[in-house]
Amino acid sequence: METALLLLPDMQSLGLGLKSVFGVSGAAELTILDRERNVYASGSLSEIVTCRFADGRVLRLLFKYARYPDATRNCDLTDEHFIVQSWSNVPYEAAVYRHALEPLRLSTPKFYGTYLEPGSGRVWLVLEYFDNAIPLDELFDGSHMDTASNWLGRFHAVGEHLVANASVFFLKRLDAGHYSALVKRSRSHAGKLDHWFPWLPDLCARFEDFVASMWTRRPTLTHGDYYRHNILLRDGNIHPVDWEQAAIDLGEMDLACLTHRWPAKITQCCELEYQRSRWPQGPPGDFKTVLSAARLMLYLDEIRNLPNWTDHNERLIFGQEMRSWGECLGLM
Numbered sequence: 001m002e003t004a005l006l007l008l009p010d011m012q013s014l015g016l017g018l019k020s021v022f023g024v025s026g027a028a029e030l031t032i033l034d035r036e037r038n039v040y041a042s043g044s045l046s047e048i049v050t051c052r053f054a055d056g057r058v059l060r061l062l063f064k065y066a067r068y069p070d071a072t073r074n075c076d077l078t079d080e081h082f083i084v085q086s087w088s089n090v091p092y093e094a095a096v097y098r099h100a101l102e103p104l105r106l107s108t109p110k111f112y113g114t115y116l117e118p119g120s121g122r123v124w125l126v127l128e129y130f131d132n133a134i135p136l137d138e139l140f141d142g143s144h145m146d147t148a149s150n151w152l153g154r155f156h157a158v159g160e161h162l163v164a165n166a167s168v169f170f171l172k173r174l175d176a177g178h179y180s181a182l183v184k185r186s187r188s189h190a191g192k193l194d195h196w197f198p199w200l201p202d203l204c205a206r207f208e209d210f211v212a213s214m215w216t217r218r219p220t221l222t223h224g225d226y227y228r229h230n231i232l233l234r235d236g237n238i239h240p241v242d243w244e245q246a247a248i249d250l251g252e253m254d255l256a257c258l259t260h261r262w263p264a265k266i267t268q269c270c271e272l273e274y275q276r277s278r279w280p281q282g283p284p285g286d287f288k289t290v291l292s293a294a295r296l297m298l299y300l301d302e303i304r305n306l307p308n309w310t311d312h313n314e315r316l317i318f319g320q321e322m323r324s325w326g327e328c329l330g331l332m
Contacts (some may be wrong), residue, residue, distance in 0.1 A: 008047060008065075009117065009124075018051060018061075019233045021113040021126050029054045038062065040135070040229075043088035043244065048129050061112065062129040066090035066122045092170075093244045094125045100246065102219055106157055107151070107239050130239055136228035142266045144238075148231050148258055149270040151238040152223075153277030157253035159221030163248055168221070172247040176215040179297060184207045186300040192307045197319050199332065200303075206331040207296065214293050217286070219248050226254040251278070252287070256294035261321065289329065296325040 009017065015032055024030050032052040053059070067088065097111035117124060136144060152228045162168050187204035190197070223230070224245030232239040255274050259267045271291070275283040287312035299322035309315045326332040 008154055013117070014049065014063075015145070017115040017124055018049070018126075020115050021124075022053075023178070024053075026054075033058070042242070044082075061127040062109065062127045064090050064093070064125040064127070066089065066124070068122050077310050079136060089244050090125050091123045093242075093246075094123065095170055096243045096246045097125070097127070100162060100171065101243065103167075104155075104162075106155060106158075107237055108243075109239065118262050123195045127255055130232055130234050133232040133234035133239060136231045136233055139233070142262065144233055144236075144271050145228075145258070145262070145266055146236050146273040147233075147236070148228075149255065149273040150277045151240070152226065152254055152258065153274040155240075156220045156222070156254070157278045159251075160218070160223050163219050168248075171221070173219075174215070174224075174247050174249040174253075176212050179211045179215055180208050182297065183211065183300060186303045189303045189307070190300060193303070196315060197304075197323075199323065203323070203326045203331055204300065207293075207300070207326070207329075210329065210331060211293065211297075214290060218250060218284070218288060222247055222249040222251060222254050223257075224249065224254070226257045227260070228258065231258075250290060250294060252291045252294040253297070255291060260295070260298050292325055292328050296322065296329065299325065 005118050031052045036048050038046040042063050049061045101108045102111050112126040114125040183204050190200045198302045224247050230242045
């Protein structure tokens with residue numbers, strides 16, 4: 001997996017970038033009060049910057065930094081650095097904020113702009129930072145899952161109108177071919193799991209044919225990684241973050257991510273809340289089938305990690321759950 005080493009900009013460079021984003025020039029017009037590493041950073045380097053404007057207004061901002069175009073040229077291993085995952089794509093996320101999320105005026109972080117770092121050529125993304133927000137995965141009782149489902153349904157409802165809009169031509173489109181390739185990749189791991197899942201090759205073969213028609217229905221704008229760690233809760237409101245995986249896809253994939261391997265009672269509550277918010281007049285007749293296919297897809301995607309699992313009982317439970325979704329779809 002490709003990675004890159006990133007360095008935080010020095011104070012002078014940070015100040016120049018801030019002034020460029022906010023269109024100010026004089027030193028007295030903008031002052032950096034504080035900067036701190038974002039403890040929730042995962043795929044890309046990010047930090048929290050507190051600044052004050054000449055009118056006394058104070059803003060807390062989240063800076064996300066793209067990989068260097070030339071990592072070897074721009075890295076000094078004697079300095080503080082950060083490993084950036086290959087899937088990180090800050091310029092793409094910036095385009096998602098600018099062209100897709102900002103026009104929808106939802107509760108996502110406010111997009112302030114981008115900055116092209118002189119010399120290195122890397123892109124900075126500047127967003128609103130939510131103080132006193134907590135990721136849903138730190139609420140272990142499953143509370144507010146229904147609120148996250150309601151937000152998701154409303155988001156997908158308005159996102160459907162964006163699909164044909166020329167302003168979002170850049171969005172990834174996860175069609176049947178994409179998912180067919182994912183199933184093939186899952187099938188390639190079957191040989192390592194024959195002892196545990198001898199039925200897996202047949203399930204993959206049948207499911208590959210099944211998805212050919214499934215992923216042509218109800219395309220909408222999706223988050224793409226709508227797991228609880230990417231959903232912030234503040235004052236009872238939902239604020240999804242980390243939009244690097246956003247795409248045109250089936251909305252049911254996001255709902256499957258949110259409820260992946262959660263107890264049936266909570267899952268059913270989330271499904272009902274999602275249906276009410278996305279389709280007030282009632283869900284389409286194939287909703288359950290499409291959602292079940294999305295759930296099975298998540299299991300097949302996770303297959304590549306199973307050979308590294310040391311808990312055999314957990315591996316067995318995972319296989320039983322995956323098989324049950326195949327049976328639910330009539331594929332076994």
